[in-house]
Amino acid sequence: DIQMTQSPSSLSASVGDRVTITCQASQDISKYLIWYQQKPGKAPKLLIYDASNLEIGVPSRFSGSGSGTDFTFTISSLQPEDIATYHCQQYHNLPRTFGQGTKLEIK
Amino acid sequence: EVQLLESGGGLVQPGGSLRLSCAASGFTFSSFAMSWVRQAPGKGLEWVSTISANGDSTFYADSVKGRFTISRDNSKNTLYVQMNSLRAEDTAVYYCAKNSAYTYGYFESWGQGTLVSVSS
Numbered sequence: 001d002i003q004m005t006q007s008p009s010s011l012s013a014s015v016g017d018r019v020t021i022t023c024q025a026s027q028d029i030s031k032y033l034i035w036y037q038q039k040p041g042k043a044p045k046l047l048i049y050d051a052s053n054l055e056i057g058v059p060s061r062f063s064g065s066g067s068g069t070d071f072t073f074t075i076s077s078l079q080p081e082d083i084a085t086y087h088c089q090q091y092h093n094l095p096r097t098f099g100q101g102t103k104l105e106i107k
Numbered sequence: 108e109v110q111l112l113e114s115g116g117g118l119v120q121p122g123g124s125l126r127l128s129c130a131a132s133g134f135t136f137s138s139f140a141m142s143w144v145r146q147a148p149g150k151g152l153e154w155v156s157t158i159s160a161n162g163d164s165t166f167y168a169d170s171v172k173g174r175f176t177i178s179r180d181n182s183k184n185t186l187y188v189q190m191n192s193l194r195a196e197d198t199a200v201y202y203c204a205k206n207s208a209y210t211y212g213y214f215e216s217w218g219q220g221t222l223v224s225v226s227s
Contacts, residue, residue: 036152
């Protein structure tokens with residue numbers, strides 16, 4: 001199974017800050033990486049697919065980059081409504097595997 | 108608009124069975140693979156199972172293989188998972204998800220989830 005290592009596990013930042021989360025795969029997954037946002041008590045929401053493609057309707061302050069084993073998710077200017085847990089997930093192989101999540105809080 | 112509505116969760120004793128359903132609308136159900144993903148309380152996300160668009164191919168996580176059976180009824184736009192021999196570690200919110208492709212792909216849309224609690 002492909003292991004996805006996400007860091008940090010939690011993050012506190014101020015409104016307007018640039019926030020970066022990383023995800024590392026245990027083997028080459030090419031571009032097959034997803035980023036989800038999950039607000040408390042809600043289902044995950046797709047933000048980015050194919051490592052860097054923004055889902056329709058997702059604000060442009062969200063972005064993703066990377067390929068192979070190393071990936072980055074960025075919020076360019078943190079907004080209060082971005083408080084959530086963010087998950088990465090590979091879809092290169094079965095079983096689909098997720099990172100452990102990054103809980104983002106407002107400072 | 109894609110809508111996925113899970114039902115069938117509840118409290119069950121260890122060794123018991125439960126069947127979850129997911130009613131889908133807002134897209135051509137028979138053209139997309141569908142999946143179940145679960146999240147134990149306070150934990151991360153875990154893929155459980157996927158079924159291809161026509162139901163011919165099914166895939167399972169090792170943790171549920173031999174105990175869970177995924178199925179679909181394209182005439183009713185409904186996805187199912189039959190869960191047998193339930194264990195305490197199966198306790199989780201179970202999400203139904205629409206895949207992005209006919210067979211595999213990624214999880215494009217999610218339902219609101221249904222809670223399964225396995226306890227005596």
